[in-house]
Amino acid sequence: MKSKLLIINCPSEYFVNIPMGTFGLCDYLYKRGIQVKLFNLALYDREETNALISHYMNLFQPTHVGIVFHWQETAEGVTDVGEYLKENYDWVKVICGGFTAGYFGESLLKKWSFVDHIVKGDPERPLELLLEGVDPSEIPNLIYRDNTGIRSNKVLYDIDQDTLSQISFTEMTYLFDYGLYIEAIEEKLGFPLFIGRGCTFSCRYCGGSTLSFRSHSGRKKPVVRSIESVIKDLKRIKDFTRKIYICHENNRLYIKNLFKEMKKNKSLVKTFQLNYGAWQLLDNEFLELYRDIFILEGKVKPMFELSPEVFDDKGRQKIKHNTTPYSIKDLIENQNLVNEYVGDSVNTYIFFSRYHDITKRYTDLRKEIIGIFRLKHILRSNNITNVHICYDHLSTDVASQYWETHMKNPKDFNTLLSLIKILNTNGYYSFPVNNLCMYIPETLSETDIIRCEMLITILKAFEMNFHEMFHIAFQCLDEHFIYIIEKIVSEKYLRKPEKVFKTLDYGEMLSDVKKKIVDEDGFMSKIPFVEDMTDLFIKKALYMGRKESERGYYERNRPTLNRDFVSMHEHDYLDLSNILKRLEKEGTDNLSTEKTVFVFLVNDILSMPYRTYSETLKVFEEGISVEAYYDLMKKRGIFTPSYHENLIERLFQSNVLF
Numbered sequence: 001m002k003s004k005l006l007i008i009n010c011p012s013e014y015f016v017n018i019p020m021g022t023f024g025l026c027d028y029l030y031k032r033g034i035q036v037k038l039f040n041l042a043l044y045d046r047e048e049t050n051a052l053i054s055h056y057m058n059l060f061q062p063t064h065v066g067i068v069f070h071w072q073e074t075a076e077g078v079t080d081v082g083e084y085l086k087e088n089y090d091w092v093k094v095i096c097g098g099f100t101a102g103y104f105g106e107s108l109l110k111k112w113s114f115v116d117h118i119v120k121g122d123p124e125r126p127l128e129l130l131l132e133g134v135d136p137s138e139i140p141n142l143i144y145r146d147n148t149g150i151r152s153n154k155v156l157y158d159i160d161q162d163t164l165s166q167i168s169f170t171e172m173t174y175l176f177d178y179g180l181y182i183e184a185i186e187e188k189l190g191f192p193l194f195i196g197r198g199c200t201f202s203c204r205y206c207g208g209s210t211l212s213f214r215s216h217s218g219r220k221k222p223v224v225r226s227i228e229s230v231i232k233d234l235k236r237i238k239d240f241t242r243k244i245y246i247c248h249e250n251n252r253l254y255i256k257n258l259f260k261e262m263k264k265n266k267s268l269v270k271t272f273q274l275n276y277g278a279w280q281l282l283d284n285e286f287l288e289l290y291r292d293i294f295i296l297e298g299k300v301k302p303m304f305e306l307s308p309e310v311f312d313d314k315g316r317q318k319i320k321h322n323t324t325p326y327s328i329k330d331l332i333e334n335q336n337l338v339n340e341y342v343g344d345s346v347n348t349y350i351f352f353s354r355y356h357d358i359t360k361r362y363t364d365l366r367k368e369i370i371g372i373f374r375l376k377h378i379l380r381s382n383n384i385t386n387v388h389i390c391y392d393h394l395s396t397d398v399a400s401q402y403w404e405t406h407m408k409n410p411k412d413f414n415t416l417l418s419l420i421k422i423l424n425t426n427g428y429y430s431f432p433v434n435n436l437c438m439y440i441p442e443t444l445s446e447t448d449i450i451r452c453e454m455l456i457t458i459l460k461a462f463e464m465n466f467h468e469m470f471h472i473a474f475q476c477l478d479e480h481f482i483y484i485i486e487k488i489v490s491e492k493y494l495r496k497p498e499k500v501f502k503t504l505d506y507g508e509m510l511s512d513v514k515k516k517i518v519d520e521d522g523f524m525s526k527i528p529f530v531e532d533m534t535d536l537f538i539k540k541a542l543y544m545g546r547k548e549s550e551r552g553y554y555e556r557n558r559p560t561l562n563r564d565f566v567s568m569h570e571h572d573y574l575d576l577s578n579i580l581k582r583l584e585k586e587g588t589d590n591l592s593t594e595k596t597v598f599v600f601l602v603n604d605i606l607s608m609p610y611r612t613y614s615e616t617l618k619v620f621e622e623g624i625s626v627e628a629y630y631d632l633m634k635k636r637g638i639f640t641p642s643y644h645e646n647l648i649e650r651l652f653q654s655n656v657l658f
Helices: 021-030 046-060 072-088 099-104 106-111 124-131 161-166 178-186 210-217 227-237 252-264 284-293 313-320 328-342 362-381 401-406 413-424 446-465 467-477 480-493 506-519 530-543 576-586 610-615 617-621 626-635 641-653
Strands: 004-009 035-040 064-068 093-097 117-119 142-146 149-152 243-246 273-277 303-309 347-354 387-393 566-569 596-600 605-609
Touching: 004 021, 004 046, 021 035, 021 124, 035 046, 046 072, 064 072, 064 124, 072 093, 072 099, 072 413, 093 099, 093 124, 099 106, 099 117, 099 210, 099 413, 106 117, 106 142, 106 149, 106 413, 117 124, 161 227, 210 401, 227 252, 252 284, 273 284, 284 328, 303 313, 303 328, 328 347, 328 362, 347 362, 362 387, 362 446, 362 467, 362 480, 362 576, 446 467, 446 480, 446 506, 467 480, 467 506, 467 530, 467 576, 480 506, 506 530, 530 566, 530 596, 596 610, 605 610, 610 617, 617 626, 626 641
Parallel strands: 004 035, 004 064, 064 093, 093 117, 243 273, 273 303, 303 347, 347 387
Antiparallel strands: 117 142, 142 149, 566 596, 596 605
């Protein structure tokens, strides 16, 4: 009986993507006469897992099952799938491969009785030999059991460029559920375009660095496909999707040469929207090619990704080693260059993370926090609105230098499993984490960590929900704004962190900020309108998001204005660009009052000069029919039927008129 291989991408709450090399592996085996299919459990709910495995096992009748264990985040999913296979299909040989499988190797075979073979590093030739029935002792890169115990063959096979270029990484028909898969990844970054394997850089935190590749894959140097083979894959994948993702930039010249070849082929120009993960700043030639080749329009803008990781320039050089160095100043200037070529048609996402082993004290983290949030303000005050800064927990990648340096028993698979279990049960940290954050420098006390987490949580809440106040306060107070938040954290929240991490009361938080600024010596002179401004945003916290009225305005003859939802203030704080310019030009002491009225709708706030309000909506204070209001607006020459009809309807829906 000829061997048949079913490859399973296991469920994970973090990843829906299938590792890029899996499609190429299917194509390699198929071209050598081996039947192979792939399905993706990550697309489905966990409770469907067993039924789906049974369905595809019965449908395809494989002799071997390959379980993808590439990303560490899939550890629990791989375990569940393997145990189900062992219990229900114990005659099937189970093979496991991927970065994480290769790293733990023998430890996995000791832990998992359901796994028969582990492939470390490139899987193409080893799997071909295994499926052809070659004795395991003669297969490179293979870890397996025999009657003497666990055996680990030498990693002697690295795929070469010619072989890599002869197989396709975009043949969707190997995947049973490819339609659903395409739909899922189009909601994210798009289909990952496979360029090659390996890395030339040695970032300390990364599980895909050059040193990490040596550890989990035995790979000593990168290999890339020919540009011609990538072009062929682009022609194939355009029949399935027009949204692609590239994140392999060992050599920027290679990428630009790929773009030039695409430009020569009319069928590939303005065919794809490309999301691009850049490992260095973007240059003129790259941006010109990108603008000319790729689709810039669409419901969702394409994006560039950059990962400086830490704000401190010297710290970045330490953790990124031999990558092309750039400063935060260079980063800002580069964004201006990006906007020269593509305007705001492309979003830039800049990724920072915590905790790195260069931030050993609270003061180090505080500098990072100040720098990152100040950068957010600098970009916004310069009207650069297409840059999004992300500041998350650093995922402690298996096989990274961080992992091998800071983890006890790093090669023991139980180390990873126990850490994941602790994180999933909130037994490791008292604050929520958004990555597998399994390393925090031991020099940071628990109090320091909680203080940092609360400070970041509150600042993010400010920026997300009250971004105008965030930027105005930063403009006037600079890092003193963060000092205010720190004091509130220390005095009010440090003993009760759940009030920040679970149930942060925005109105209470805003009131605390106002009181601190008013009470602190010298701060009121820097932001004299703070009470007036804060009162506006307290009302926003109170009134926004309420339910719409179900009754139509035609049921009221003489509606009255609900003054609870109308607020008058000294400035139009919601016109952020204008007020930031005025603060820059006039200064806080000489800022002239511009009396403004704010009307709180269900999911919006209308702002208008007081004069406009007095000529329009104010007449509803005493009660007036809608028809009489329209007549009055016509007499005053300010009636636009479609605008006013929509406005009045929204006022009734929001119970501003009642």
